[in-house]
Amino acid sequence: MALANPTKKRPKYLDLTQIHLPLPGIVSILHRISGLALFLIGIPFLLWVLNCSVASQEGFESWRETFNRPPVKIILIGFIWAYLHHFFAGLRFLALDVHKGISLPAARASSKLVLIVSVASTLLLGGWLW
Amino acid sequence: MVKRVVVGAHYGLRDWLAQRVTAVVMVVYTLIFLGVVVTRSPLGFAQWKALLTHGAMRVLTLLFFLSLFYHAWVGMRDILMDYIRPAGVRLLLEVLIILALAGYAIWTISILWSA
Numbered sequence: 001m002a003l004a005n006p007t008k009k010r011p012k013y014l015d016l017t018q019i020h021l022p023l024p025g026i027v028s029i030l031h032r033i034s035g036l037a038l039f040l041i042g043i044p045f046l047l048w049v050l051n052c053s054v055a056s057q058e059g060f061e062s063w064r065e066t067f068n069r070p071p072v073k074i075i076l077i078g079f080i081w082a083y084l085h086h087f088f089a090g091l092r093f094l095a096l097d098v099h100k101g102i103s104l105p106a107a108r109a110s111s112k113l114v115l116i117v118s119v120a121s122t123l124l125l126g127g128w129l130w
Numbered sequence: 131m132v133k134r135v136v137v138g139a140h141y142g143l144r145d146w147l148a149q150r151v152t153a154v155v156m157v158v159y160t161l162i163f164l165g166v167v168v169t170r171s172p173l174g175f176a177q178w179k180a181l182l183t184h185g186a187m188r189v190l191t192l193l194f195f196l197s198l199f200y201h202a203w204v205g206m207r208d209i210l211m212d213y214i215r216p217a218g219v220r221l222l223l224e225v226l227i228i229l230a231l232a233g234y235a236i237w238t239i240s241i242l243w244s245a
Contacts, residue, residue: 035202035209036209043202047234047241053175053178054178054179054183054241054245055241057175087157
């Protein structure tokens with residue numbers, strides 16, 4: 001019985017510095033954090049840029065100049081990482097949904113792959129944009 | 131005997147499926163978009179505008195954004211359900227998110243169709 005001993009003290013690690021997530025857990029929480037950032041900042045910013053850049057030639061050129069500034073590029077690359085991490089971690093979740101790679105070694109390996117591929121593709125795209 | 135299901139609001143499966151279908155739509159659009167941008171770079175204003183707002187691409191772009199907004203709603207509601215305990219605060223935040231996303235959808239249509 002799962003509830004045979006309900007009085008048993010179970011450990012609660014509410015202190016964030018005490019929580020040591022396994023690799024799949026890190027991928028999962030980064031999926032959530034990147035999704036939150038994309039919603040709060042990414043979507044309104046994307047629509048703002050989209051609006052200016054297709055409305056007029058001047059709007060397009062002024063955003064092109066803004067994106068040429070190195071500090072802006074660094075922030076942009078940060079959001080590209082958020083998108084790509086969310087993208088690849090999402091693909092991994094889709095694979096898990098259809099029972100692909102659900103054994104522990106496979107799940108760990110695919111987590112590592114997601115972290116590596118999202119950083120590598122960010123560097124590739126970031127390097128191309130720079 | 132009346133057959134009744136007494137538990138659940140029954141949006142669980144629908145949202146679970148919608149989250150995945152919208153994800154696949156966005157994956158496909160992202161690949162098309164990146165493919166075009168990378169192969170035709172550097173893009174001028176006219177090409178950029180054409181890529182997003184001409185013919186079939188305008189419809190695909192709208193489909194991408196509507197998928198994004200539905201996807202964001204399901205994801206944000208999941209986050210609220212996990213971290214916000216007081217029902218009143220959660221409801222308020224849910225309403226704000228719905229209003230924001232509805233506004234974004236209207237804004238997107240106006241951007242794509244007035245360009």
